[in-house]
Amino acid sequence: MSDPTTREVQVSFDAADPAALCAFWCAALGYEVDAPPPGFDTWDAALDAFGVPPERRNDASAAHHPGGAGPRLFFQRVPETKTAKNRVHLDVRAAPGLRGEERMVALEAECDRLVALGATRVQRHEPAPPLSHGFIVLADPEGNELCLD
Structure with a gap:
């Protein structure tokens, strides 16, 4: 049930x-x-x-x-454009289980693919163990933030 x-x-x-x-x-x-x-x-x-x-x-x-x-x-x-940072965003899991340079290489490859589709690269965050394994922030074609994780 x-x-x-x-x-x-x-x-x-x-x-x-x-x-x-x-x-x-x-x-x-x-x-x-x-x-x-x-x-x-x-x-x-x-x-x-x-x-x-x-x-x-x-x-x-x-x-x-x-x-x-x-x-x-x-x-x-909607008639209005985006005016502020999203309070919620999607994390696209492009490198699950990967760590270090292997992870960042996989994230960069996915970033390149999404930029070619119309996304905008915003910022790369380097790995900072133990809490962050590194990620890349992008914006979709209408400016909505997303992270490659």
């Missing part, structure tokens, strides 16, 4: 361009864009049937881990 207080988690992002930010995070995490509703081959077909005008078709986007291992990601259009 499952615990009635356990809940699934969805991570929501405010965005100027939900589809583009969703595409970045799909590429970053190996996620997939959610499929259109049953009975529709494409999102355009579904949105046509629902009467959604062209200017509203990028109001939201969503993605999921193909194996169901991670939370669903939801991207919603």
Whole structure:
């Protein structure tokens, strides 16, 4: 029997361009864009049937881990831009179990990949054992902070 207080988690992002930010995070995490509703081959077909005008078709986007291992990601259009540091951010586990130079080399390789996808490198934090094994701070294409851990 499952615990009635356990809940699934969805991570929501405010965005100027939900589809583009969703595409970045799909590429970053190996996620997939959610499929259109049953009975529709494409999102355009579904949105046509629902009467959604062209200017509203990028109001939201969503993605999921193909194996169901991670939370669903939801991207919603908002009129305002990001103005302050995130109080919550994602740690992308790019070097689990690695230590020292091997860890930092793996993090740098992932950093290069994400920068090529549109992220911005912010800062590298060197290993400081025993509490920190080193990490790299980046910002996604809309400025949301994330860490490569």
